[in-house]
Amino acid sequence: MDKRNPLVKNKRILQSSYIPEQLPHREEQIKEIVEIVAPSLTKDKPSNILIIGKTGTGKTAVVKYIGKELKKADDNEENCSFIYINCEVVDTPYGILYNIGNQIIKDETKSIPFTGWSLDRVFSELTKYVDKENKIYIIVLDEIDRSFQKNGDDIFYFLTTINEVLEQSKVSIIGISNNPKFTDFLDPKIKSRLGEEKIIFPPYNTVQLEDILKDRSEEAFEKGVLSPGVISYCAALSAQDMGDARRALDLLRIASDIAERNNDSIITEAHVKYAKNKIELDAVSEVVRTLTSQSKTVLMSIVINTENDNPTMNTGDVFATYKHISEILETSTLTQRRVAGLISELDMMGIIHARVKSFGRAGRTREIELGSKEVMDLIKSDVLFKKLKNYKNVKQTTLI
DNA sequence: TGTCCACTGGAAGGGAGGGCTT
DNA sequence: AAGCCCTCCCTTCCAGTGGACA
Numbered sequence: 001m002d003k004r005n006p007l008v009k010n011k012r013i014l015q016s017s018y019i020p021e022q023l024p025h026r027e028e029q030i031k032e033i034v035e036i037v038a039p040s041l042t043k044d045k046p047s048n049i050l051i052i053g054k055t056g057t058g059k060t061a062v063v064k065y066i067g068k069e070l071k072k073a074d075d076n077e078e079n080c081s082f083i084y085i086n087c088e089v090v091d092t093p094y095g096i097l098y099n100i101g102n103q104i105i106k107d108e109t110k111s112i113p114f115t116g117w118s119l120d121r122v123f124s125e126l127t128k129y130v131d132k133e134n135k136i137y138i139i140v141l142d143e144i145d146r147s148f149q150k151n152g153d154d155i156f157y158f159l160t161t162i163n164e165v166l167e168q169s170k171v172s173i174i175g176i177s178n179n180p181k182f183t184d185f186l187d188p189k190i191k192s193r194l195g196e197e198k199i200i201f202p203p204y205n206t207v208q209l210e211d212i213l214k215d216r217s218e219e220a221f222e223k224g225v226l227s228p229g230v231i232s233y234c235a236a237l238s239a240q241d242m243g244d245a246r247r248a249l250d251l252l253r254i255a256s257d258i259a260e261r262n263n264d265s266i267i268t269e270a271h272v273k274y275a276k277n278k279i280e281l282d283a284v285s286e287v288v289r290t291l292t293s294q295s296k297t298v299l300m301s302i303v304i305n306t307e308n309d310n311p312t313m314n315t316g317d318v319f320a321t322y323k324h325i326s327e328i329l330e331t332s333t334l335t336q337r338r339v340a341g342l343i344s345e346l347d348m349m350g351i352i353h354a355r356v357k358s359f360g361r362a363g364r365t366r367e368i369e370l371g372s373k374e375v376m377d378l379i380k381s382d383v384l385f386k387k388l389k390n391y392k393n394v395k396q397t398t399l400i
Numbered sequence: 401t402g403t404c405c406a407c408t409g410g411a412a413g414g415g416a417g418g419g420c421t422t
Numbered sequence: 423a424a425g426c427c428c429t430c431c432c433t434t435c436c437a438g439t440g441g442a443c444a
Contacts, residue, residue: 094428340407
């Protein structure tokens with residue numbers, strides 16, 4: 001675990017979870033948010049804030065940074081508490097309330113169980129505890145659009161109306177979203193409450209990314225280990241990629257790992273190039289690896305069709321193959337409706353390409369293509385499909 | 401211009417599995 | 423032990439649809 005990389009002083013600094021002392025090119029946004037949030041130090045309720053910006057534009061870092069500063073300015077959290085929830089990690093209404101509750105409730109014997117209670121009960125228990133001390137609670141809901149997608153707006157309704165029931169304390173919400181349009185689908189009442197203040201985080205440009213990388217790399221690396229063009233190269237790659245600073249830092253970190261493993265004393269552009277490929281491949285294999293076995297079987301059906309000279313298949317083709325191989329594998333067979341749903345999930349994950357297309361009289365269906373060759377190799381090597389080694393032959397004799 | 405295909409996509413609901421409450 | 427509740431995964435049902443074809 002603690003094997004030291006001779007190139008790196010402090011690797012933690014390159015991790016996206018690290019909150020630096022300075023957040024370059026976000027001074028304006030910090031100032032805006034601080035102005036809104038500052039009244040909480042005198043127990044006045046700040047407006048709710050909605051923060052919008054693409055991945056890696058510093059939204060989470062800025063908010064966490066402000067939370068840290070707020071804590072410093074407020075002795076023992078006497079006037080306000082800062083609560084952070086990531087709605088992608090905790091994605092059910094119960095889970096969100098459970099997490100908020102247990103960050104507020106200090107007495108462990110009174111904490112909310114992670115399952116078992118009705119939502120109503122969690123609501124009322126939470127309200128009771130929030131109102132116990134006269135305080136401002138700032139609740140940050142990161143990736144708020146994820147929760148809305150899955151659960152609708154019940155939970156936002158609760159959180160934005162809770163102040164009407166509270167007698168002492170007040171709750172302020174900071175919502176963070178990648179998707180600027182997500183509020184369009186909210187109930188108008190909730191929409192206006194949630195978005196009392198709106199702050200936009202624009203993507204970083206190449207120059208700004210370079211500044212960020214320079215700052216961090218000075219702290220993270222030993223002197224002289226970065227070859228001159230490396231930082232601008234990482235910045236340029238990530239600027240193409242929607243100005244994602246997280247991506248840029250990942251590139252640098254992985255590049256340094258690769259250099260270390262090769263016992264190279266200098267990190268070069270070649271390492272970065274290699275890192276880029278590695279990141280992309282890792283992302284895909286992680287997704288494929290963690291699919292449920294049914295999703296894997298659907299994906300396998302798409303692979304088989306591709307290999308059998310049917311590179312653009314439709315839902316019906318996939319389902320036929322799916323049915324057949326799940327018989328061979330002796331697993332349960334899902335309905336076509338469900339398989340169609342799994343296909344559209346795979347599409348959303350970016351593993352396959354599926355677009356709805358109409359063939360006139362021949363009906364309307366999805367035209368499905370495999371995303372990449374890597375996916376094919378990954379899924380074929382899955383232990384689940386050992387039995388299908390000679391599927392091609394099987395198919396010729398028994399299918400249709 | 402209307403028909404009709406092969407689905408899509410939404411909704412409702414079931415049931416298993418986790419766990420609390422009485 | 424029986425009765426709840428929430429979540430996840432799934433089925434069933436059905437209205438809706440883009441566009442080739444008659």
